Every structure is written in C-alpha cells, then in structure tokens.
Amino acid sequence: MGSPKSKSALERLGHDVRGARLRRGIAVADLAVRAGTSPSTVARLEKGDPGVGIGTLADILVVLGLVDRLADLIDIRKDDLGLALTAERQPRRGRSFATTLRRQKAKGKTAQDDPDVVDPEGASF
Template sequence: MKPLAKNALPPKVRKSLKKLGEDLRTARLRRNITVAQLAERAGVSPGTILRLENGDPGVGMGTLTLTLWLLGLNDRMMQLADETKDGIGLALEAEQRRKRARKIVFKAQ
C-alpha cells in the first residue's frame, strides 16, 4: 500500500498531528530526555523521534504508543477511541435500538 501523502490529509488532521508532535516534544523536554535517549529506549532512530515530534503521519502507531508509554503518558492513548466516550456512536446505537421486543415462539421438542 502506498504511504499517505501529508498533503492528502485534511487540514484539521494535519493540525492535530502537529499539536500531538509538539506536545510529545514538550513532554520529552520536561523530563530532560534527549531525542537520542528517547530513540534508544524506543528502539528507533533519532530521525523517527523527530518525525513523530514534527507530526509526520508516516510514523507507526506502535512507535507512537511506545513513545507515550516511555514518557508515562500511555493512559491517554487508552482513552483516544474509548467506546464509552463515543457520543456519536452511542447516539446512533440508541437511535437504532429496537423500541419493542419481538414475540418469541418456543417449539416443543
């Protein structure tokens, strides 16, 4: 599969990735960890960490998740698509829920 070009992403998605990268950089600096140290701990190149911090959409989810874990932020990753906080999905599910029960006929064996 061909990698997704950065320019093919909607502006809001690009903005979200940029903000995520900036937040990761801030978290790393607050912990006084260099790019090289974080890369070594994550088992990736320093360039990959820089790409992540620059909001590159080509960096894998595994690398992102591991980086969050190394920075002590993994709990946030677990909340990203939490089904209990999916307002749209919950509303759609409620809308499609049956209003009445069907009569079930039991057959004698």
C-alpha cells in the same frame, strides 16, 4: 496527503510529545534508544509527520509514561454521536400478549368481545 484537520492534529500531537520529552529532561537520542527507534523518527513524530507508525508512537508514550492516554483516545463510552446512533437502532420494546390481556381486562373487555385475542387459559384452533 491528509486533510488540514488531521495535519493540524498531528502537529499538535507532535508538539505535545516534544513538550513531554523536554519536561522529563530526555534527549531525542535517549528517547529513541529507549523506544527502540531512531532519533530521526522521534524528530519526525515531533514535527507531526503522518508517516510515523502508531506502534512507534505507543513505544514513545511508554517511555514517557503516557501510554494510558493512547488507550483513552477513542473512549466509546464518551462517543456521544455513536451512542445516539446505537440507541436509535435498538429495537423498540413492544407490549407482551399478557400485558395486552391485563389492559383489556382492566377496561372491562373480555376475550369474547375481541375475536383477535386468544384466551391463554383455553385452546385455540
């Protein structure tokens, strides 16, 4: 048993497949033959049966000329939540050592004033 939301979405998908088939004037039997499946499977898909395989759906969409829509179902470029979570996990950029030295020189500090900073032109042991 699926969730009520998934059941509703599958029923809507089936309704849309049926509508696309009818607009094209294709009979269930003809669609089934062209998609390589049985008429009862097409009818089950149009009713929103969750047991119809995604491969069968893809074959039917090919016949209807809508297979590109299947590829767009989950477009990760439009996944706002996924993009936000990925951005949150990205490492934060830190300051490089050279940037820290430039900032200190700009403020008038020298390497001798701060014992933790190593002079890049000299050697440190």
